[in-house]
Amino acid sequence: MKDDALKLQNQLCFPLYALSKEIIKKYTPLLDELHLTYTQYLVMMVMWEKQTINVKAIGDKLYLDSGTLTPLLKKLEVQRLITRQRDTSDERSVIIQITESGLALKEKASDIPAKIGSMFNLNEEELIQLYTIIHKLLKQL
Amino acid sequence: MKDDALKLQNQLCFPLYALSKEIIKKYTPLLDELHLTYTQYLVMMVMWEKQTINVKAIGDKLYLDSGTLTPLLKKLEVQRLITRQRDTSDERSVIIQITESGLALKEKASDIPAKIGSMFNLNEEELIQLYTIIHKLLKQL
DNA sequence: CCTTTTTACATTGTATACAATTTAATATTA
């Protein structure tokens, strides 16, 4: 690798980490109204798409393990947004189901993407570049 | 904003968050040898550059607050990598100084950037695009 | 100069993250 490229890569890992945190901070006030944290919101997005899915599959989608998901899902259960039950056909697995309240919350969350998007002043070309590179990296790692 | 752009932006926040976490996971085995976590490594990078700096300035550079830094800096102090002392000219401020051991650790860490870089199969153009867009976003947020 | 405000750090409380281990169930294979 060229020296320049090495230097540049050095200036990428930290900004990526910082940017990720700053974006999550922007979500926080919007999600407060729904009584969700960012990670809980990610899980609910999966649930809005799937309605029924097990813990393992949620983890695969969100790059999270049971150590993170188990307590988080218990909190969503307390809020009556989901239910948790063992899979009778495979007792190792726990099936997560969205509730009526959970589904209803989707409407309340519907304006969040646009609000967050409006904070990103990127043009279409930049969005596509960023999308392309990030997904390429995620596949590599 | 166009619908397409909105959809794309939706597929950006989460991948950014996931990518950031995956990259940090790649650092972990390398940093284990130095008995540092990723965040501790970021602080040490600041110390290698500055030698002497106060907590507030570290926080500004790394987007971290005293709630995160105070306990982390105490751990680095226990490891004898830094010292902490009140600024006599402004008793509100705490001055962090790197120690000999702390400086010595820089050599051990010198091959980390190249090792991480080798996991990024991006060409120069992509590196520059990513760098440009991330820094643009960080400035906006 | 004295009151008010701001600043820097520490503390408290909540919520991730994740490695490592444990437990129970299922799959594999000798």
Added chain:
DNA sequence: TAATATTAAATTGTATACAATGTAAAAAGG
């Protein structure tokens, strides 16, 4: 099929993150 290996969750322990609050010091301003 009995022993072994693998898998899915849960648990434990450590380390962030950060909002909110507390505390003490410094700055501002009347």
